[in-house]
Amino acid sequence: MVSIQTTATTPFEGQKPGTSGLRKRVKVFQQKNYTENFVQAILEAIPQSEGGAKGATLVVGGDGRYYLDEVLQIIVRLSIGAGVSKLIVGKNGILSTPAASHLIRKNKATGGILLTASHNPGGPENDFGIKYNMSNGGPAPESVTDKIYEITKTIKELRWADVPAVDFSKIATNQIEGLTVQVIDGVDDYVDYMKTIFDFDAIRAFLTKDDNKFKVLFDGMNGVTGPYGHRLFVGELGLPESSVMRCQPLPDFGGAHPDPNLTYAHDLVERVDKEKYDFGAASDGDGDRNMIIGYKAFVTPSDSVAIIAHYAKEAIPYFKKNGVNGLARSMPTSQALDLVAKKQNLEFFEVPTGWKFFGNLMDAGRCSICGEESFGTGSDHVREKDGLWAVLSWLSILAHVNSTRPNTSVQDVLQAHYKIYGRNFFSRYDYEEVDGQRADEMVSRLRQQIETKSLVGKTFGGFTVAKTDDFSYLDPIDQSVSKKQGVRVIFEDGSRIVIRLSGTGSQGATVRLYVEKYSNNPEEYPLETQKALQPLIDVALEISQLVKYTGREEPTVIT
Incomplete structure (x- = not known):
């Protein structure tokens, strides 16, 4: 008989999960x-429609950051x-976010607890994070994160079992007071899955x-995708350790x-430039983001x-095999994807920032490929963005193009695309850890100008304002409405600027400024992005x- 203990506790302020869970300093x-x-609060908030916590199977893992070991035992x-009936945990707690999404779906699990602060710095003085994913493998919707938050505001006691620490360094299945804890190699299932998606023989x-x-x-980047990347690129594709x-x-x-x-992957950028690598790629702390570069070429997300x-x-x-059912992008992302959807006659969606919106569309069979300008790209193979999937997609494209046009570079692929669709010059300016009150005041002022339409018709530096709004979204699947998702100023020539506050930092506010200008003039396609966008x-x-x-x-960062 399991002896469950109860311990009195009191609520903490500010335990409200954002789009990517709760992120705070380790301390x-x-x-x-x-x-x-x-x-x-997460365990209590698991919806009964998903089976609730009692008898649940949960996938657990994270990006290996500081404090992970202690939280696994908690x-x-x-x-x-x-x-809870069963925990499926990556060896040493290591599990990339897309791999966790795949495991949830493969095992028909109730959900998953992901221990990550994604791309935020780690260590005793930096960040930790916890988020809950649903049975579809995707981030919890607001109905669940709101319930988690409400529970954190009223929680009075903890219910737990005093059991010895589990050894997560060994692949094994442990029975502990009625709970099965299965420790797995978190890389195996993901690599096997990638082999069903891509033609590894052709890439190799x-x-x-x-x-x-x-x-x-x-x-x-010393993050979770290190073991995955090594297995894929060295073990499966036969590339050298270098x-x-x-x-x-x-x-x-x-x-x-x-x-x-x-900015933060400068070591990679410098090596690709100095050592003349044809293709460079990086992934973030938890493996859901990616960057693609080539020699003298940067591919914007x-x-x-x-x-x-x-x-x-x-x-x-x-x-x-499966076709492409539709395309989607987050609102701040450039409109380059829109042009592909139009040319290929595909259904297209513009959604707020947050992968859960893509997940709804995917579950309904209406979106196959999607992306965010914040270095997140993915498809309906999982319900999270997937950094290594994007890298393998690019290697597949390069293999395909080079089969008929040898010596085609990353830069050649970019320029060929622009010749078909034109070029959407795009950049994002991040101002990190600014004063939250002042940032709110700035956005409030802009919203007042939107309400009064005081900017419409005015010309700034040769750009005349055609429309202003604060983006809102009616989800076509669950009919939920998301308001105030970003201030937009759209000009008569189709150029636009977007300003929004990000919820992914652990303290202060992050202001994101997005600028976009479209050109169908081939003479402009080779221009450096910042030079082309400077007037805007x-x-x-x-x-x-x-x-x-x-x-x-x-x-702080320009991308």
């Missing part, structure tokens, strides 16, 4: 009962208290043929910021998803008065 999670409160003790033949000089470099870097997951990501962009969609049915067996960036800063409100002369 916040280390407060007595802070993590326990939130984990129990989940075991509280799961026994909640009557392209990359390893005797006369091929195509050099690849993958950067795991084709991978930073593939050992570390609790502090080696002191680096595991965010795959030109907006262009990446558009190019993958363009070639999907030609280059990727999964889509040859100047207009964006003038309209938003961002420098005045944030006190920042320069952004």
Whole structure:
């Protein structure tokens, strides 16, 4: 008979999960009962329609960041208290977010608890995160995250079992007080699944043929995808060890910021440029984001998803077999994908930022490929964005194109795409950890201008405002409405600026400024992005008065 203990506890303020769960500094999670409160709230909030916590099967794992080991043991003790039947846990707690999504779906699990703060820095002084995924493998909807939050505000006691620590370093199945804890190799299932999606023989033949000089470099950023990337690129595709870097997951990501962009993945960028690699790629802390570059070529995430969609049915067996049911992008993402959808006569959706919106469309069979400008790209093979899937998609495209046009580079693929569709010049400016109140005041001022339409008809630096709004979305599947998803200023020539506050940071506010300009002039296609966009960036800063409100002369990151 299991002996369940109860311990009195009191609520903590601010345990409201965002689009990617609860993210705070490690020291916040280390407060007595802070993590326990939130984990129990998750277990209590599992909808009865999903089976509830009692008798549940949950997939558990994370990105290997600091404090992961302690939280794994907390989940075991509280799961026994909640009557959970089974935990499926990655060895050493390592499980990428897309791999977890796949395992949830493959095992028909009730859901999953993911221990990650994604692309945020790790270590004792940095961030930790916890989020809940549903039985479809995707992030919990607001109805569930709101319920979790309500429970955290009233929680009075914890129910747990005092059991010995589980050894997660060994692959084994353990029986603990009625709870089955199955420790698995988190890489195996994911790699096997990728083999059903892509033609590994074709990619391998392209990359390893005797006369091929195509050099690849993958950067795991000391995050969760290191073991996955090494297995895929070295073990399965036959590339040399020199084709991978930073593939050992570390609790502090080696002191680096595991965010795959030109700023934080500078080691990769410098090596690709200096050593003349043909193809470079990186993934973030939990493996759901990606960056694609080539020699003297940067592929924006907006262009990446558009190019993958363009070639999907030609280059990727999964889509040859299943077809492409529809395309979708987040609202701030450039409109390059829209053009592909129009040309291929596919249903198209523009959704708020947050992968759960794509998940609804996928579950309804109305979206096959989707992406966010924040380096997230994916398809309906799982219900999360998937960094390594995107990398393998690009290698498939390069293998396909080079089969008929040898020596085609990443830059050649980009320019060929622009010749068909035109070019959507796009950039994002991030201002991280700014004063939250001042950021809110800036957005409030813009919303007042939208309500009064005071910007419409005015000209700034040669750009005349045609329309302003605060993006809202009616979900065609569940009929939910999401309001105030980003301030948009759209100009007569189709250019636009978007301003929104991000919820992925652990403290302060992050202001994101997006600028986009379309060109169908071939003479402009080779232009450097920032140079092409500078006039519009100047207009964006003038309209938003961002420098005045944030006190920042320069952004933290430009992508």
